[in-house]
Amino acid sequence: MPTNLPATDVVIIGLGAAGGVAALPLTNAGLKVVGLEAGGWLDPRDFAPDELRNGQRNWPQTVQKTAGEAPTVRATSATEAVQGGHPMMNAVGGTSMHYWAQSWRLNPWDFKVVSETTRRYGADRIPRDSTVEDWPFGYEELEPYYDKVEYAIGISGQAGNVQGRINPAGNIFEGARQREYPMQALRSSPFTDLMGAAARRLGWNPFQGPAAIASEVFDGRPPCQYHGFCNTGGCHVQAKGSTAFTSIPKAIATGNLDVVTFARVTRIVSDANGRATGVEYVKGSEVFFQPAAVVLLASYTYENSRLLLLSSSAAFPNGLANNAGQVGRHYMSHHQGAPVTALFDRDLHNWYGLPAQGVAIDEWADDNFDHADLDFIGGANLWAHTDRQPMSAAKMSTFGLVNNWGSDWKAFIMKNADRTNSSYIQKTTLPYRDNYLDLDPNVKDPYGQPVTRITARYGDNEKRISAYAQAKMEQWYLEAGAIKIIKSGPGNVMGASTHAYGGTRMGDNAATNVVDRWGFAHEVPNLGVLGASVMGTSGSRNPTLTAQALAWRTAEYLAANWRSIAG
């Protein structure tokens, strides 16, 4: 029998990017919150600038809970699912400890994919097997929450649209924001300047992207030192605005947040009336029951669906909040593959820098260009960034110029290690009927519980965007002086990704969505879900800031409507 703990107002499952943000408005409102985190506290000193450990051996992801419950993956239900790695890490702060920290708002079109596509091009342009819906609200509804998160955790960036005033130094395609970013953008570099100048010659509008990385002293944290090792590395000076160094300490300071580390939640418990009563978790060899008036599920996309499916009861025989059969549906993982890699004839000075120090092109994203004569909807954000480390530099493409070993190869990398660059192209990715998450019938975690099974592949729409975006990226690199270009294939399987969406989609229609417009389950009114698992579209940019804005919004709504939700 589990040990019963004293009841709390709110229990949050997972103190990562989303749960770690939600804790702040809740505790500020005076609610007592227990935060259950599967990992522990990490110190900035844990993140040595060590490419082998962090980048090649994936130390942050391999030491904790996620490693034992990585999803299995298959393209279709006709093939066997195979377990791969888990892209996320467990810690207070979660993967916001070591992410790239690119912190985009979605563009207004991303909220209205169905209605805007229908209005401009006709309903038949929505891929027939896609289950995409409009969000239950538009960009304007989320704008105040984007703003709150940007100022709470500290986003550096250059605004392109403040209350309708367009500034071409920023993204001219973004939705109107109420004010500038709290900090100027990260500095440019010789390479990003080179790419920016090339884009302007092409008539495009380059701009430096937004990042949850301090560009100046912010809230007592020092600015970015540009030393590199940001990718899968935490920040040695806390310039990266992980929730572990921003919102979570502030929530703790209210006296209302109790953080429980190394707590593996195994089940959300519900009663015969269909209400959540609390959660069961394992810590060490002990099992605890934490009663709570409200449960907020804020683990990662794969675990959000998994935990609901593992939490069946008499009222929910197919998994909690799953009587409509929607848990695990509308899954997507962002199409970020099919990069373009370029070789230049001069050093790019990219040994120091970071993936969030880059220059973006948004001309070919979302519906920022006319699709009338194209065979896809949506598009891609093009991103050229700094950051180069010696082992990965030595593993650079040889562009077919030499074999990849021996004296010729050695001479090649000695000359070209700092002359190559690979783009980051994020594409609109849609949900499809045959793509979903469920429980793997064979593979179990160390506790004997089934892991998540991903069944998903890209559609023609994603592959066509890939080809289109690669052509634009090639044009950009060539204009900047690249002498060789390699374009990689688009891939097929929607594998485990740091950009995973859906499974608990948000929408007004309870027959096709798990949570309502405020993030609470249609079938379980005191169960909220946080994270990108509630997002119904991907946009063509990183999801974290949107997941955080949604989490803040759900938390504020909960605090404002405490009696009706907590019951």
Place this chain on the structure above:
Amino acid sequence: MAGTNNNKNSPLSPDHDQVANPSRRNLLKSAGLVGAAAVSGAASQMASAQTPATTVNPQDLIPTREALEVLTLAEAETLAAVCDTLIPSDDNGPGANEARAIHYIDRSLASHNAADRFRYLIGLSALREHATKQHGKPFHQLSAGDRQALLQAMQDDTLSGFDPGSANFFNMVRNHTIDGTFCDPYYGGNHHFIGWDLLQYPGVRLGASEADVALGARLPANHQSAYDHATYVKTSTYMGDDDHAN
């Protein structure tokens, strides 16, 4: 575990002075000298190997005071010759063997890459047998040209006796050889920062200014491991602020 080194004689032992460490490079040098001076019987045998394409003294590959933790001597001989063929010591400077990539690989097979140990056992013995069958000599005694031809066949996936295949083994060894040549020296490779100097990578720094990365700037190599920086050495007396931890 990766990152653990209990060899008190190692210059990279975690208990060396982390705060002020001016003598680290000297320690590295002296360790190499010690290794070269104390030639064991086994190392003498390696020294007699014909490795015409290289100027490396095989005695330096594994200084005697740092054990082969996993590989047998025969495996080490073969692997050293593979590493030397992949990243040769040549007119452009030192290669994988001077960087002691084999030492890195040996240590990694006892830790992070332990799951690959059996593949090395099968693959290196298969390569040795192919060499003996074709040329009447073990792989490490072949001419550079014969070694290159065998590696090319391995990469083309046409050599038998590998599990799962020779190209798979080739790619793994190539990756590990690059890792061992260009990794942080803490892990036993990139000896004397040879790999980073080859790439003109200026080294681990805790920050880089605009002037440091400006066009035309050429930062001098600082020859610093991440763990030469006191802040990342975990055995310091720093206690941290753990009060908020539950």
